[in-house]
Ligand code: FES
């Protein structure tokens with residue numbers, strides 16, 4: 001149904017102007033094939049009840065039926081490079097002890113003693129151990145989970161090596177990260193990741209190292225935190241003062257059941273601006289962080305996007321010792337963001353190379369934890385730096401104090417202030433649910449629907465939507 005040139009057919013409306021797909025095809029360099037795939041989805045337009053953020057029953061049901069059944073990355077392979085290296089991954093009441101075994105393979109165990117349940121290693125810890133010894137009575141397991149020492153064994157004739165080895169949980173390596181699932185009957189990660197298995201072959205995540213790792217406590221429910229990053233609709237208002245605010249062409253995709261994506265252009269003009277900008281103006285905007293005296297001139301006849309991509313490629317080539325000058329403008333510049341349900345984001349772009357992970361706080365429904373990693377290409381020569389210390393930020397700490405984020409620090413701060421206001425509004429609103437855009441906010445609906453499917457499969461049906 002058309003009205004004044006606006007298409008109101010549900011789910012089919014798009015912003016005026018060229019699509020992102022058309023813009024990518026207009027670039028001088030063809031992007032990797034996954035960026036040319038389009039997978040729009042219309043998933044309905046009912047309001048999402050605020051109770052999914054505020055109900056304690058819902059919060060606990062998520063731990064019981066969703067976090068216990070889904071694949072999550074626990075650490076990077078470089079966190080546990082040698083036999084005996086371990087890393088503890090926790091989400092709510094669930095805890096996994098990930099260990100590099102004697103044969104170099106990665107094992108994952110439920111982090112609880114087979115004697116009286118004590119956690120073998122503290123939450124969030126990592127380190128090295130020859131054996132896994134419980135701090136309470138000293139029962140000890142090998143790195144492969146075999147019970148190798150039981151003090152006063154004479155008192156435990158009912159304990160056998162078979163009955164009391166450490167139970168394993170599913171573990172797999174993908175894109176340079178170690179993934180676990182607390183469900184012993186989980187489907188393989190290789191099928192869970194869906195299209196990522198093919199798309200990520202183009203991006204070389206396993207050839208990157210962690211340059212920066214920030215962990216921030218966020219003042220909102222984990223779903224609201226994730227949703228703040230699933231759409232670019234907020235960019236024009238929330239990030240109006242920065243470079244991000246000038247681009248609005250975004251493509252949103254859903255690849256059921258577990259993957260969604262957006263691709264958001266950089267250094268192109270917005271058809272929604274009342275007066276179009278010149279290429280010189282767009283170029284000047286991209287150069288704002290460069291000292292005036294060293295700003296290059298836009299070559300005659302060249303688009304700002306193409307010139308800026310060349311500058312970024314040359315800079316990255318000299319910093320990381322690889323030749324990036326053959327890369328497409330899109331993979332060099334654009335904000336390309338894959339989401340794998342329930343909590344992982346991967347950005348394959350050269351200049352926006354982030355990985356995110358969000359987790360609920362174990363006790364507070366209005367608190368979540370955000371791991372923000374910057375990945376870089378492994379240097380062509382020389383040592384790969386080991387994973388850096390985590391920069392811990394409390395709820396009121398600004399991202400700008402974290403070195404390594406550069407101008408992105410301010411952008412993330414702007415997102416955080418929305419989270420506080422939204423969380424208060426969940427409870428002060430007269431209207432009891434949020435209304436989502438059919439296209440630009442479809443990924444938030446996808447997240448909500450996946451959570452609901454897990455809760456319903458687990459028998460939890462108290463959510464009213
Ligand atoms: S609880 Fe672990 S040895 Fe006793």
Ligand SMILES: [Fe+2]
Pocket residue numbers: 228229234235238239411415
């Ligand atoms: Fe944002």
